[in-house]
Amino acid sequence: MQHAEIIVNPIAGQGAPMRVAEDARRHLEARGWEVGLRSTSATGHATELAKEGLDGADLIVVVGGDGTVREVVAGLDGARVPVGFVPMGNANVLARELKIPQRPEHSIPLLTTGEPLAIDVGRADGWIFLSMVSVGFDGWTIGGLDWLRGTRLGAWIYRHGASSSLFVLAGLPPLLLRLIPNRVAIEADGKTLPRRYPSAVFSNAELYGLGWAMTPGADIRDGRLAHQANRRSAPWFVIWTIAAAILHRRVPAMVAEYGAAAAYRVTAERPFRWQIDGDSMPPRRELEIELLPRHALIIAPPQTDDFVPRRAAADVDSP
Numbered sequence: 001m002q003h004a005e006i007i008v009n010p011i012a013g014q015g016a017p018m019r020v021a022e023d024a025r026r027h028l029e030a031r032g033w034e035v036g037l038r039s040t041s042a043t044g045h046a047t048e049l050a051k052e053g054l055d056g057a058d059l060i061v062v063v064g065g066d067g068t069v070r071e072v073v074a075g076l077d078g079a080r081v082p083v084g085f086v087p088m089g090n091a092n093v094l095a096r097e098l099k100i101p102q103r104p105e106h107s108i109p110l111l112t113t114g115e116p117l118a119i120d121v122g123r124a125d126g127w128i129f130l131s132m133v134s135v136g137f138d139g140w141t142i143g144g145l146d147w148l149r150g151t152r153l154g155a156w157i158y159r160h161g162a163s164s165s166l167f168v169l170a171g172l173p174p175l176l177l178r179l180i181p182n183r184v185a186i187e188a189d190g191k192t193l194p195r196r197y198p199s200a201v202f203s204n205a206e207l208y209g210l211g212w213a214m215t216p217g218a219d220i221r222d223g224r225l226a227h228q229a230n231r232r233s234a235p236w237f238v239i240w241t242i243a244a245a246i247l248h249r250r251v252p253a254m255v256a257e258y259g260a261a262a263a264y265r266v267t268a269e270r271p272f273r274w275q276i277d278g279d280s281m282p283p284r285r286e287l288e289i290e291l292l293p294r295h296a297l298i299i300a301p302p303q304t305d306d307f308v309p310r311r312a313a314a315d316v317d318s319p
């Protein structure tokens with residue numbers, strides 16, 4: 001008999017994660033699976049549960065958000081155990097990227113009808129990421145977002161699906177007060193980019209929080225990370241960059257530079273703010289970022305054709 005372990009984040013996003021986890025359990029048991037179900041109790045707990053679930057598990061199911069999936073992938077550490085995802089978070093970036101349905105009544109059946117898809121995984125200073133790492137503006141914004149979510153009103157707004165409003169509110173101080181005087185140097189596969197940048201995004205996937213695309217054409221299966229290195233930090237340039245991301249477009253080279261590599265090194269004279277998959281991280285003066293090709297297996301809708309990367313060459317196009 002096949003064995004599945006369900007890991008549920010009971011406070012993820014909206015809805016009722018525990019009820020959805022029970023629905024997933026019933027779906028699997030009706031199809032002959034032996035199923036265990038455990039819930040997380042703190043940040044990082046899903047990593048420990050995934051390590052424990054490796055013993056004899058044929059499938060690990062995550063009922064939660066992107067952060068819970070990332071913790072599970074970190075716990076598996078490259079083990080070839082498929083991960084099913086029933087998205088319950090506010091952003092669900094990975095689900096959007098892999099076309100996993102957002103509604104439980106559609107994502108739960110996919111656990112037994114989908115196919116294991118090998119995806120790339122990023123690592124920054126030992127921390128696993130699935131979508132992106134960014135420094136500068138995003139680091140300040142996510143730090144502000146974390147603070148807002150720690151307030152009673154902010155937590156209520158976030159839990160009731162208005163996370164985009166909190167994101168905009170958190171981004172106003174660094175945008176208007178110009179809190180990003182620090183500029184970083186970037187090496188891509190050992191080659192130093194020509195300038196110092198007030199902010200940058202390093203993406204494993206095309207999609208970003210809120211469904212934006214900071215690095216259009218990036219693909220979670222092509223064996224490379226993509227970058228957007230922003231040359232300008234004035235409010236109108238930041239707004240221009242955000243508007244282009246919403247439309248899945250690139251901005252001109254005078255605003256930002258794009259490219260791709262398997263590894264990056266980011267350095268600065270003073271500690272910079274940074275974030276990883278929407279989680280604020282302690283300031284650093286140096287950051288090593290690398291790609292782990294085909295490091296995780298995620299259950300996704302059946303593929304109808306051979307994989308073709310979204311970007312044709314993914315070479316650096318900056319001057």
